[in-house]
Amino acid sequence: MKKLYSALMTAFNEDGSVNLDGVREMVRYNIDVNHIDGLYVGGSTGESFMLSTEEKKNIFKVAYEETAGKAHLIAQVGSLNLNEAKELAKYVTDLGYPMISAVTPFYYNFSFEQIKNYYNSILEGVDNKLIIYSIPALTGVALSLDQFAELFENPKIVGIKYTNADFYLLERVRNRFPDKLILSGFDEMLLPALALDVDGAIGSTFNLNAPRVKEEIAAFEAGDIKKARELQTLSNDYITDLLNNDLYPTIKLVFEKLGVHAGYCKEPMSKPTPEMEAGAQKIYEKYFKK
Ligand SMILES: CC(=O)N[C@H](C=O)[C@@H](O)[C@H](O)[C@H](O)CO
Numbered sequence: 001m002k003k004l005y006s007a008l009m010t011a012f013n014e015d016g017s018v019n020l021d022g023v024r025e026m027v028r029y030n031i032d033v034n035h036i037d038g039l040y041v042g043g044s045t046g047e048s049f050m051l052s053t054e055e056k057k058n059i060f061k062v063a064y065e066e067t068a069g070k071a072h073l074i075a076q077v078g079s080l081n082l083n084e085a086k087e088l089a090k091y092v093t094d095l096g097y098p099m100i101s102a103v104t105p106f107y108y109n110f111s112f113e114q115i116k117n118y119y120n121s122i123l124e125g126v127d128n129k130l131i132i133y134s135i136p137a138l139t140g141v142a143l144s145l146d147q148f149a150e151l152f153e154n155p156k157i158v159g160i161k162y163t164n165a166d167f168y169l170l171e172r173v174r175n176r177f178p179d180k181l182i183l184s185g186f187d188e189m190l191l192p193a194l195a196l197d198v199d200g201a202i203g204s205t206f207n208l209n210a211p212r213v214k215e216e217i218a219a220f221e222a223g224d225i226k227k228a229r230e231l232q233t234l235s236n237d238y239i240t241d242l243l244n245n246d247l248y249p250t251i252k253l254v255f256e257k258l259g260v261h262a263g264y265c266k267e268p269m270s271k272p273t274p275e276m277e278a279g280a281q282k283i284y285e286k287y288f289k290k
């Protein structure tokens with residue numbers, strides 16, 4: 001059975017401080033309502049690249065406590081500050097996280113040698129497994145098949161969070177590394193990724209939409225591709241509406257309508273405007289109102 005992970009969001013107060021109670025509520029919703037297989041903590045969706053080390057640690061801690069063993073957990077510890085990445089890798093490993101992940105280092109056009117050293121040094125002295133977080137659209141770093149192979153020479157590197165629309169590369173990676181864990185990262189392209197035999201998916205939009213996506217995965221696994229495609233189409237209507245209304249703030253607005261205190265995004269992400277509010281209300285009524 002393929003695994004579904006929500007990318008955990010961070011609830012912020014209006015002033016940009018972290019609301020840990022809101023984070024707990026989103027963990028609970030994912031477990032109790034979504035029956036999610038796992039949570040990806042500290043990723044893009046968590047707005048983590050805008051947080052202090054202390055804030056990241058607090059989020060890792062409450063997510064771990066609130067999950068209480070009821071879902072698998074992956075902690076995204078990657079950072080442009082390698083010392084911070086190493087500190088966080090140790091921190092979450094001591095907390096009990098069974099897996100970590102790290103984004104490819106971005107912004108400075110690092111060479112592959114530098115990227116490889118970054119991963120190996122995050123893992124040095126850390127008794128844990130890691131999946132590479134590959135998201136070329138946001139980082140500008142597009143690893144090749146041979147580069148993945150070279151990173152996999154470190155036995156602690158066990159897989160990839162593959163947020164990339166390059167399905168040729170995905171097929172090549174899957175074929176060459178049948179035993180690696182590949183989790184698909186573009187929710188709107190889940191069905192083609194399933195066809196290429198990913199092990200599951202991690203995404204922001206599953207926070208609200210997981211039940212429908214689980215149905216799609218079940219249909220796919222039962223060989224009912226027509227039903228899986230219909231469900232993907234419905235999900236993509238919802239994802240398109242989200243993207244047109246500003247993704248993260250809109251997921252939070254809909255969460256609030258469901259009674260979950262997801263709060264605000266952190267600037268420079270947007271604060272909700274009346275138009276976004278109205279858009280979120282429509283999305284709620286169209287896809288989620290009981
Ligand atoms: C940057 C980002 O948020 N990526 C997510 C996971 O990798 C996805 O879940 C997307 O948000 C989603 O597929 C919408 O494009």
Ligand SMILES: CC(=O)C(=O)O
Binds near residue numbers: 040042
């Ligand atoms: C999956 C995703 O969006 C993340 O990195 O949080």
